[in-house]
Amino acid sequence: MLGNFNEFPDWISRGLDDLFPYKKAEDSDQSFLKRLELSSIEKKPLRVKLGIDPTGTEIHIGHSILFRKLRAFQDAGHKAILIIGDFTARIGDPTGKSKTRIQLTKDEVESNALNYLEQLGLGKEPQNSLLDFSTPGRLEIRRNSEWLENLNLSNVIELLSNSTVGQMLAKEDFNNRYKSGTPISLHEFLYPLLQGYDSVAINADLELGGTDQKFNIAMGRDLQKAFGQKPQFGMLLPILVGLDGTQKMSKSLNNFVGINEDSLSMYSKLEKVPDDLVFSYLNLLTDENLNELSSIPREVQKFMALKITSNFKGLEAAKKAQYNSEKLILGNQNSLEEIPESSISKVNFPAKAFYLFSKMKLCSSSSEARRQILGGGVRIDGEKIEDPNLEFDTPNELIGKILQVGKKKFLRVSN
Amino acid sequence: MLGNFNEFPDWISRGLDDLFPYKKAEDSDQSFLKRLELSSIEKKPLRVKLGIDPTGTEIHIGHSILFRKLRAFQDAGHKAILIIGDFTARIGDPTGKSKTRIQLTKDEVESNALNYLEQLGLGKEPQNSLLDFSTPGRLEIRRNSEWLENLNLSNVIELLSNSTVGQMLAKEDFNNRYKSGTPISLHEFLYPLLQGYDSVAINADLELGGTDQKFNIAMGRDLQKAFGQKPQFGMLLPILVGLDGTQKMSKSLNNFVGINEDSLSMYSKLEKVPDDLVFSYLNLLTDENLNELSSIPREVQKFMALKITSNFKGLEAAKKAQYNSEKLILGNQNSLEEIPESSISKVNFPAKAFYLFSKMKLCSSSSEARRQILGGGVRIDGEKIEDPNLEFDTPNELIGKILQVGKKKFLRVSN
Numbered sequence: 091m092l093g094n095f096n097e098f099p100d101w102i103s104r105g106l107d108d109l110f111p112y113k114k115a116e117d118s119d120q121s122f123l124k125r126l127e128l129s130s131i132e133k134k135p136l137r138v139k140l141g142i143d144p145t146g147t148e149i150h151i152g153h154s155i156l157f158r159k160l161r162a163f164q165d166a167g168h169k170a171i172l173i174i175g176d177f178t179a180r181i182g183d184p185t186g187k188s189k190t191r192i193q194l195t196k197d198e199v200e201s202n203a204l205n206y207l208e209q210l211g212l213g214k215e216p217q218n219s220l221l222d223f224s225t226p227g228r229l230e231i232r233r234n235s236e237w238l239e240n241l242n243l244s245n246v247i248e249l250l251s252n253s254t255v256g257q258m259l260a261k262e263d264f265n266n267r268y269k270s271g272t273p274i275s276l277h278e279f280l281y282p283l284l285q286g287y288d289s290v291a292i293n294a295d296l297e298l299g300g301t302d303q304k305f306n307i308a309m310g311r312d313l314q315k316a317f318g319q320k321p322q323f324g325m326l327l328p329i330l331v332g333l334d335g336t337q338k339m340s341k342s343l344n345n346f347v348g349i350n351e352d353s354l355s356m357y358s359k360l361e362k363v364p365d366d367l368v369f370s371y372l373n374l375l376t377d378e379n380l381n382e383l384s385s386i387p388r389e390v391q392k393f394m395a396l397k398i399t400s401n402f403k404g405l406e407a408a409k410k411a412q413y414n415s416e417k418l419i420l421g422n423q424n425s426l427e428e429i430p431e432s433s434i435s436k437v438n439f440p441a442k443a444f445y446l447f448s449k450m451k452l453c454s455s456s457s458e459a460r461r462q463i464l465g466g467g468v469r470i471d472g473e474k475i476e477d478p479n480l481e482f483d484t485p486n487e488l489i490g491k492i493l494q495v496g497k498k499k500f501l502r503v504s505n
Numbered sequence: 506m507l508g509n510f511n512e513f514p515d516w517i518s519r520g521l522d523d524l525f526p527y528k529k530a531e532d533s534d535q536s537f538l539k540r541l542e543l544s545s546i547e548k549k550p551l552r553v554k555l556g557i558d559p560t561g562t563e564i565h566i567g568h569s570i571l572f573r574k575l576r577a578f579q580d581a582g583h584k585a586i587l588i589i590g591d592f593t594a595r596i597g598d599p600t601g602k603s604k605t606r607i608q609l610t611k612d613e614v615e616s617n618a619l620n621y622l623e624q625l626g627l628g629k630e631p632q633n634s635l636l637d638f639s640t641p642g643r644l645e646i647r648r649n650s651e652w653l654e655n656l657n658l659s660n661v662i663e664l665l666s667n668s669t670v671g672q673m674l675a676k677e678d679f680n681n682r683y684k685s686g687t688p689i690s691l692h693e694f695l696y697p698l699l700q701g702y703d704s705v706a707i708n709a710d711l712e713l714g715g716t717d718q719k720f721n722i723a724m725g726r727d728l729q730k731a732f733g734q735k736p737q738f739g740m741l742l743p744i745l746v747g748l749d750g751t752q753k754m755s756k757s758l759n760n761f762v763g764i765n766e767d768s769l770s771m772y773s774k775l776e777k778v779p780d781d782l783v784f785s786y787l788n789l790l791t792d793e794n795l796n797e798l799s800s801i802p803r804e805v806q807k808f809m810a811l812k813i814t815s816n817f818k819g820l821e822a823a824k825k826a827q828y829n830s831e832k833l834i835l836g837n838q839n840s841l842e843e844i845p846e847s848s849i850s851k852v853n854f855p856a857k858a859f860y861l862f863s864k865m866k867l868c869s870s871s872s873e874a875r876r877q878i879l880g881g882g883v884r885i886d887g888e889k890i891e892d893p894n895l896e897f898d899t900p901n902e903l904i905g906k907i908l909q910v911g912k913k914k915f916l917r918v919s920n
Contacts, residue, residue, distance in 0.1 A: 181659055184666035241658040243699075244596055250692035251599035255670070255683060258691065268670060276673065276694055277665035283691075284658075 097123055101162045105155065105374045107301050108326040110308075122323045125295060129168070135227065136168040139294035139310075139322065141285060143175050144202040145192065149209045149220075150346040151398065152330035152339035155374050156298050157210060157220045159327055163296075164228045170221060171292050172210075174203045177235035178284065185275050207231070209350060218404070220349070230292075237291040238284060249283050252316050253309065258282070261305045286310035294322040300329045328374060335364035353403040357411035358418070360395035368394050376401060388490035419472030419492055429492065431504040434485045443468070444478040446488075450503075452495045462495055469494040512538055516577040520570065520789045522716050523741040525723075537738045540710060544583070550642065551583040554709035554725075554737070556700060558590050559618040560607065564625070564635075565761040566813065567745035567754035570789050571713050572625060572635045574742055578711075579643040585636060586707050587625075589618045592650035593699065600690050622646070624765060633819070635764070645707075652706040653699060664698050667731050668724070673697070676720045701725040709737040715744045743789060750779035768818040772826035773833070775810035783809050791816060803905040834887030834907060835915060844907065846919040849900045858883070859893040861903075865918075867910045877910055884909040 095103035097114070113120040118128050129136050140160050147153070160170045179202075182193025194202070204212075211219020222228050241249075258279045259268050267274050282305060289297060289310030297307045307324035314321045329338045332345030339346045347359045363371060368391050372378055376397045383390050392412065400408035416429075437449045444459040447468060453459035460478040462468050468475045471491045482488060485505070494500040510518035512529070528535040533543050544551050555575050562568070575585045594617075597608025609617070619627075626634020637643045656664075673694050674683050682689050697720060704712060704725030712722045722739035729736045744753045747760030754761045762774050778786065783806050787793055791812040798805050807827065815823035835844075852864045859874040862883060868874035875893040877883050883890045886906045897903060900920070909915040 177658075181662055184663045238658050243592075243653050243656040243661055246658055246661045247596055247692045247695060248599045250695060251690050253691050255674070255679075255689040255691065255694070256686070259670070264670075271671070274670040275666050276668050276670065276698075277662045279670070279691055279694075280662060280665060 101166060104377070105159070105327055106325065107328045108304070108324070110304070110324045110326075119320055122296075125323065129295070136163065136295040137171050137230075137293060138163045138168055139171045139173060139289060139292060139297040140299075141173040141175055141288065141297075142206055144179050144199045144206060145194065146198075146202045147206060148341055148348050148350070149206070150339055150341065150348050151375055151402075152332070152346065154220060154349055154402075155327050155330060156300065158375070159298055159325070161221055164222045164225070167228075169228060169230060171230045171232060171294065172207075172221075173288050173292065174206075174231065174233045176200075176203065176233040177238040178281065180235070183275075184277065187275070203233075232292060234284070234288050234291070237287070246280075249287060249313070250280070252313055253279075253283060255279075282306045282309045283313070286313040289322050290314050290317045290319060293319055295320070296323045296325060298325050298327065301326045302329065328370070330374060331367055331370070333359055333363055335367055349402050353399050353407040353411040354414050354418075356402065357395050357399045357408065358415045360398055361391055361412075361415065363391070365391070371398065386486045386489045388486070388488070392490060416492065419469075419494075429500060429502050432501040433505060434488055434503050435505070437485070439482065439484055441482050442478065443475050443480040443482075446482065447493065447495065450493060450501065452493055452499050452501065467496045516581060519792070520574070520742060521740065522743045523719070523739070525719070525739045525741075534735055537711075540738065544710070551578065551710040552586050552645075552708060553578045553583055554586045554588060554704060554707060554712040555714075556588040556590055556703065556712075557618075557621055559594050559614045559621060560609065561613075561617045562621060563756055563763050563765070564621070565754055565756065565763050566790055566817075567747070567761065569635060569764055569817075570742050570745060571715065573790070574713055574740070576636055579637045579640070582643075584643060584645060586645045586647060586709065587622075587636075588703050588707065589621075589646065589648045591615075591618065591648040592653040593696065595650070598690075599692065602690070618648075647707060649699070649703050649706070652702070661695075664702060664728070665695070667728055668694075668698060670694075697721045697724045698728070701728040704737050705729050705732045705734060708734055710735070711738045711740060713740050713742065716741045717744065743785070745789060746782055746785070748774055748778055750782055764817050768814050768822040768826040769829050769833075771817065772810050772814045772823065773830045775813055776806055776827075776830065778806075780806070786813065801901045801904045803901070803903070807905060831907065834884075835909065844915060844917050847916040848920060849903055849918050850920070852900070854897065854899055856897050857893065858890050858895040858897075861897065862908065862910065865908060865916065867908055867914050867916065882911045 095106055095109060109122055111120050112122070114123070115121045116124060118124040125136070128134075138160060140156060164170050176199045178191075179194045179199045180196060183191035210221045210223075212223050214223070216222040216224055258264055261282070264274055264278075285306045286309035290313050294310065294314075297310055299307050304324065304326060307322070307326075311321035311324070331337070332339035332343060333347070334343070334345040337343050337345060347356055351359075360371070365387055368387070369380070372383070372390075372394045373380060376394070378393075378397055384393065396408050396412055399411055403411070432450055434450070437446060441449070443463060444456050447453045447459040447462070448456045453462055459468075463475055463478040466474060466476070470488075470493055472494075488503045489505055490503065492500055492502050510521055510524060524537055526535050527537070529538070530536045531539060533539040540551070543549075553575060555571060579585050591614045593606075594609050594614045595611060598606035625636045625638075627638050629638070631637040631639055673679055676697070679689055679693075700721045701724035705728050709725065709729075712725055714722050719739065719741060722737070722741075726736035726739070746752070747754035747758060748762070749758070749760040752758050752760060762771055766774075775786070780802055783802070784795070787798070787805075787809045788795060791809070793808075793812055799808065811823050811827055814826055818826070831844075847865055849865070852861060856864070858878060859871050862868045862874040862877070863871045868877055874883075878890055878893040881889060881891070885903075885908055887909075903918045904920055905918065907915055907917050
């Protein structure tokens with residue numbers, strides 16, 4: 091990260107990993123602030139590029155980070171240019187080795203593209219969708235076959251001449267493969283150039299991408315210069331860590347939350363993400379003020395789950411999901427209204443589990459609590475406690491959670 | 506070199522550096538002898554490819570090695586396919602860095618191509634030209650724009666997918682540049698594939714090239730296989746060492762003999778090439794029996810110069826050139842018929858220059874000979890002798906040469 095981008099309004103700087111080039115110069119090719127100013131003076135909205143692969147993606151909240159930023163530009167009056175990589179998807183990987191570049195038919199590509207656009211909100215009102223599909227002038231949908239289909243050998247040679255073998259092999263993934271002796275087919279060197287050429291074709295002012303896209307976006311800048319255009323800026327956003335807390339969110343790792351999952355499933359997954367992700371989820375997936383959060387982790391976590399679910403599903407659905415999630419924890423026979431609250435003030439910390447359950451009067455004594463825990467009848471927020479000596483350091487770890495013994499005895503911890 | 510290629514007729518094996526693949530298998534994709542047999546049985550002439558660059562080349566005898574071999578195939582009933590690289594010449598090197606790939610206009614390319622073909626004998630009778638332009642079915646002239654102009658991006662991606670970065674960087678010149686940090690533009694990787702694709706376009710059975718062409722010709726084989734064709738064979742011929750005896754013959758090094766030089770200039774240059782090149786010149790540029798050569802170097806050298814000149818200019822012109830070359834040595838005032846012969850049998854070897862000239866009676870005494878040599882008046886075959894003690898080891902070094910003192914005294918050394 092180059093800085094805090096403090097001179098930008100929050101809707102731009104929020105969640106940003108990198109913006110390049112990043113200079114405070116007067117030159118609108120070097121200073122994004124200047125380019126923004128010009129756009130406002132000339133009343134010419136910025137053309138903000140984002141590429142999507144029509145390969146049958148189920149959009150998850152990790153992807154949504156980029157679309158949320160694109161939407162922010164739309165809401166500020168700029169134009170989102172969605173580029174559907176239909177040409178590249180139809181070619182695929184001629185060697186058949188790449189699992190991410192499967193060759194698709196024209197029909198498959200079109201059906202995937204439509205599905206992608208529907209997930210983004212095609213046909214819905216702006217307030218109910220990720221992107222604004224209906225306000226005039228805010229969205230352009232382009233297929234890269236429009237320009238790539240017409241390239242001939244002579245154009246391709248000219249494109250290729252804009253980069254060198256050394257540049258390509260400096261790119262991290264190529265470099266790793268070259269060093270490890272994993273074959274790199276020559277056509278793979280063409281793809282960054284084609285993505286870059288998309289920027290030329292649509293005359294982009296800005297391209298959005300994950301942090302792994304810096305090379306390709308910079309290639310777009312180079313090509314725009316070679317073709318006599320003002321080079322675009324690159325805006326990189328973090329790649330979301332998945333529910334497991336370690337790997338990037340992806341469908342294949344099953345650590346994801348799809349944006350089209352039902353609200354209960356979305357809420358339930360989100361309220362269980364590891365504590366150290368909660369803040370970044372709030373930062374990247376909501377607009378909430380991060381300086382005004384509760385100091386109680388459990389509350390922040392529920393707040394995050396509620397807000398994110400609410401962003402995708404609306405507040406009513408999110409609240410219902412929260413309610414049903416708690417009901418789920420207790421099983422169907424109980425109604426949530428019946429959960430009594432009980433203050434944790436009488437408990438001394440650090441507190442072991444057997445002591446906690448005895449002190450909160452869910453068990454008649456410490457030894458009874460030990461027995462119940464070892465017998466498998468004790469849960470916190472639906473998760474079984476197996477070690478009577480499990481230790482809690484502060485009340486905040488417990489406030490808001492549901493303590494439960496057997497099927498009938500439970501309470502919600504309050505301050 | 507893989508072998509002596511003894512199983513081939515002399516017109517094939519003569520001068521060959523490499524023929525690949527080289528197997529004695531039954532498979533006509535692996536055994537060139539088998540492919541030849543098939544061609545004869547099926548009465549289908551082989552399609553023998555040779556590519557030429559229409560960049561304004563003045564053809565020299567070094568280039569002629571390839572055309573002589575191509576002609577041998579024509580004379581044996583096969584078809585020469587000359588490929589004019591007009592498309593590549595018109596594109597040139599988009600970076601402008603390559604001195605060998607200058608961008609030419611369509612008119613320049615066509616005029617260069619015509620000039621090249623005229624040098625090869627276009628419009629002449631077969632007996633007076635390098636290639637046979639007139640016997641029906643022996644020559645096809647193609648321009649690679651025919652097929653390259655129609656390639657689109659999708660075709661190029663497929664072409665590129667047939668090779669890897671590792672393969673390209675294994676190629677000697679690319680490897681040297683990559684290791685030394687000299688930039689390699691990406692489009693340069695495309696050129697070997699385009700040359701290879703030419704073989705697909707014309708369905709070549711055999712491609713001729715210099716020893717530096719092995720990589721590109723092998724690429725043609727790979728692509729033909731990928732496109733479902735029988736792969737071509739590659740026949741590599743040596744790159745001729747120039748008149749300086751060290752570097753490859755080239756116009757820019759001025760160590761060349763152009764095939765369109767006048768016969769006197771051609772003969773004079775050839776009879777002066779360093780001794781250790783004479784045999785290879787005879788081998789690569791004539792059809793003479795190398796087992797029946799004179800044992801006297803001077804005679805072999807004059808024989809070589811006469812035969813090569815005769816191949817390009819006809820026997821009469823070559824003989825006249827030889828005559829005039831000797832006249833040139835003595836200056837215009839003398840007529841060659843007047844040169845008396847004198848036997849070297851009376852000289853004992855090793856012999857120093859002053860002793861030689863005294864013993865051959867061109868000087869009255871050894872001391873007179875020393876004086877004349879130091880005074881600059883003594884020549885052998887027109888070249889001034891400056892050291893009286895210059896030593897000759899055998900009579901063969903001198904037989905056939907003209908010894909000369911001043912302008913009036915001279916003789917030709919005989920056995």
